[in-house]
Amino acid sequence: xxxxxxxxxFHERQYFRDxxxxxxxxxxxxxxxxxxxxxxxRQVVRGNPFGPEAISDGVLLxxxxxxxxxxxxxxxxxxxxxxxxxxTRRGLFVRYWPRQRKVRQIDxxxxxxxxxxxYRPYLQYGGRGLKRQRxxxxxxxxxxxxxxxxxxYGVHVLIGSREPDRLAEAIRMAWAGVPxxxxxxxxx
Numbered sequence: 001x002x003x004x005x006x007x008x009x010f011h012e013r014q015y016f017r018d019x020x021x022x023x024x025x026x027x028x029x030x031x032x033x034x035x036x037x038x039x040x041x042r043q044v045v046r047g048n049p050f051g052p053e054a055i056s057d058g059v060l061l062x063x064x065x066x067x068x069x070x071x072x073x074x075x076x077x078x079x080x081x082x083x084x085x086x087x088t089r090r091g092l093f094v095r096y097w098p099r100q101r102k103v104r105q106i107d108x109x110x111x112x113x114x115x116x117x118x119y120r121p122y123l124q125y126g127g128r129g130l131k132r133q134r135x136x137x138x139x140x141x142x143x144x145x146x147x148x149x150x151x152x153y154g155v156h157v158l159i160g161s162r163e164p165d166r167l168a169e170a171i172r173m174a175w176a177g178v179p180x181x182x183x184x185x186x187x188x
Contacts, residue, residue, distance in 0.1 A: 010087040010170035012161060014141045016078045018128055025078060029071050036064045081129065083141045085159055087170035094139055094159060096130040106149070106157055108175045113150040116164040120144065125158070147171060 125138040140160035
């Protein structure tokens with residue numbers, strides 16, 4: 001993930017496989033595409049103009065193709081999404097592709113607490129993906145467990161993970177430069 005070869009304490013690639021999100025996307029896509037197809041069949045195939053002042057068949061077909069293409073791009077955005085997390089001695093790095101093209105280093109300065117948590121992505125953060133709120137940022141693609149980083153200035157960052165215990169341990173090591181067990185002894 002980084003250009004400089006360095007000891008990697010933790011590395012994880014996660015893909016968007018949340019069934020709830022896929023059910024919503026499939027339902028919305030089916031409804032949208034079904035409505036457009038119904039309009040096209042009604043007007044172009046059956047010759048029954050859609051509405052009192054119907055648009056031309058060419059415009060309707062162009063509109064239908066545009067709606068289908070935008071819908072496909074939206075679905076592909078989720079199908080191709082990847083959350084990549086890496087921890088080295090230099091710090092914590094994340095990237096949620098395609099929304100973030102470059103790797104982002106999560107600042108460990110001012111960090112107060114690192115803890116493994118269970119979270120509710122839709123209720124707490126408004127869904128999956130890269131979600132930003134006033135005092136919180138969440139990187140999630142699946143599951144309900146992750147690592148929460150609490151900062152001295154009142155904000156937090158949540159990183160979803162299939163292996164949150166290992167991720168938390170690696171973050172603690174990068175944060176303190178010492179094993180996590182020693183860091184816990186030094187914490188107030």
